[in-house]
Structures are given as C-alpha cells and as structure tokens.
Amino acid sequence: MITPLPHWYLLGAGNMGTLAAWYLTRAGHTVTVIKAGSPASLEKTLLLPEGKSVTLTIPVVAPEAIPASIDYLLVAVKTPYSRAALAPLNTRLHDASQVIRLQNGLGALDGLLPDNLTVLEAVSTSAVKGQHPHHQIVAENHTWIGGKANPPAWLAALQAHWPNLQWADDIHTPQWQKLMANAVINPLTAIYDVPNGQIVDDPELRKRAEEICTEADHVLQALDPAWPAASLENVLAVARATAGNTSSMRADRQRGAITEIDAINGWIVKQANRLGLEVPENQAVMDALKR
Numbered sequence: 001m002i003t004p005l006p007h008w009y010l011l012g013a014g015n016m017g018t019l020a021a022w023y024l025t026r027a028g029h030t031v032t033v034i035k036a037g038s039p040a041s042l043e044k045t046l047l048l049p050e051g052k053s054v055t056l057t058i059p060v061v062a063p064e065a066i067p068a069s070i071d072y073l074l075v076a077v078k079t080p081y082s083r084a085a086l087a088p089l090n091t092r093l094h095d096a097s098q099v100i101r102l103q104n105g106l107g108a109l110d111g112l113l114p115d116n117l118t119v120l121e122a123v124s125t126s127a128v129k130g131q132h133p134h135h136q137i138v139a140e141n142h143t144w145i146g147g148k149a150n151p152p153a154w155l156a157a158l159q160a161h162w163p164n165l166q167w168a169d170d171i172h173t174p175q176w177q178k179l180m181a182n183a184v185i186n187p188l189t190a191i192y193d194v195p196n197g198q199i200v201d202d203p204e205l206r207k208r209a210e211e212i213c214t215e216a217d218h219v220l221q222a223l224d225p226a227w228p229a230a231s232l233e234n235v236l237a238v239a240r241a242t243a244g245n246t247s248s249m250r251a252d253r254q255r256g257a258i259t260e261i262d263a264i265n266g267w268i269v270k271q272a273n274r275l276g277l278e279v280p281e282n283q284a285v286m287d288a289l290k291r
C-alpha cells in the first residue's frame, strides 16, 4: 500500500516558511497556509541561489475554516507570534499530529500545544530574506530535524528535494550551536545597529560577545555536562562568514518590530535562574532589547 504524502498546514509564510513550502511541494507534498484575512491563495516569488526565480501559488485557509483535524503542521512564524498563531488550532491537533517547529531559539512552543503531542524541532543554517511576496535565498546550507521520535516515514524521500536535510538523533547539538551564534550576534548587532562583522572587529563588542558566550556555555554545560562549552570560535567564525549581513534581530529592531530575544537570550536567562547561575550579560542584552 502506498502511503499518501503529507498535507502540511503552514503557520508563517514568510521567508523560512516560503523556502520550506518550495522544498515540500517539489517533493510532492501539499501545503496550505493558515492566515486570517488573506486572499484564497498567496503568489510568491522565490529567487534561487543560481539566479533563477520560481513562482509558488500556495492556498490559504483562515483559522476558523480549518478542517477538524490537522495531521501535519509546520510552525514558521517568528517566536513572539507563536501563541497568537497557535491559539485557534489547539482543538484541531491530536496525539498523532506531526508538528515541526522551524524557528530560531528554544522553548517558543512550550505550553502552547496539547500534552502528548510530539514536536519535531528543525534547525536551519540557510538564510532567506525579503518581504512578501518576494523572497530570496541568500544561503542554502544545512537543516537538521530531530526530536523525541523516530525519523518520520516521509523524510527519506524529502531529502532528495530539500538540500542538506538530515535527521539528528541528538537535535540539541545543532540547536544549541545555532542558539549560541544567535545569542551573541543578534542582540549585539541589534543594540549597536551594526553588521555582523563588527562583533569581531570592534573591541567593545568582541568583549561583550565573549562574556555572553562564556555565560551561556556555562548554562548549557550545567544542563548537559557533555557540552564542550567552547563556543566562541564557532560564533566568531559565523560573524566573520556573514560580516556584511544584517542580523534578523537588527532588522526587526530597525523596523520597530518585536524581536525573538525571549526565545534566545531569554531562554538562557530562564535556564540560568532555574539552575541558580548568574548570567548578567545575557540579562543586560535582554533588558536593553525589551525596553
């Protein structure tokens, strides 16, 4: 018997959501965006790294018109919008629903989904920029999916269409590596309103980067003694490799939007408080960005 390919409901048809929709539809999956007050479909253009542009037409459904049961849900809204986006869906999710969280930071869906539901966590080092309806793939790197589950049946076939997609039995390693880069680069570039490379070049930022990194590494090591707690080199390498880029938090701040600080440094501060550890630099950047 042939198992039908998943039909995904997509929360967040922005940069990341559009990229995911493109890969999923290439693999024969179908995608419907959940969005209130939108037209019946979204027309998107996605500029690929080789310079070619593709057009995607993605159907849209309003939250109140979603059928009784959602089997596959992909969450790609920015973290502060998770609660509002998920609120209308709770009664449609069931124990066997597959939910993928494709967001930076950690903990953004905690307490927002029915108990017993398994969430697969996705971490991507790819980069997409733009504004609806035009999106551009800036870098097509790696995406890891993992969680407290076995690899889903559809994953192997999807890998042929989603570049560098891999299953991670231990998702927290790529997740924490990405968290460390985000925790240092995002708040500092947002507060000082500078491109990523300044973290390496400016002595004041470099010093603050080291402090944020050391504190966060201690917290992660307290959570998992196997964590090597030597993230600075990797973080600085990311800052160098993306030297001219504007981080997403800097961009959010420039346009007056709420940032993902709560899911990034906020998550580190929360863990530190629970463990009785001091993280003054993480607390300071969080306070500065919440002002």
Ligand SMILES: NC(=O)c1ccc[n+]([C@@H]2O[C@H](COP(=O)([O-])OP(=O)(O)OC[C@H]3O[C@@H](n4cnc5c(N)ncnc54)[C@H](OP(=O)(O)O)[C@@H]3O)[C@@H](O)[C@H]2O)c1
Residues within 6 Å of the ligand: 011, 012, 013, 014, 015, 016, 017, 034, 035, 036, 076, 077, 078, 079, 081, 084, 085, 086, 102, 103, 104, 105, 124, 125, 126, 127, 128, 129, 132, 248, 260
């Ligand atoms: N972009 C990247 O390169 C990248 C890379 C790695 C990870 N990420 C992570 O991926 C996540 C998404 O980032 P992004 O860059 O794709 O953000 P984005 O471009 O701002 O897209 C977010 C989308 O969510 C929609 N949205 C907001 N509230 C909603 C709601 N209540 N219901 C339905 N849709 C809603 C927004 O629609 P409106 O604009 O109409 O409000 C927007 O289309 C973030 O956690 C980010 O850190 C992004």
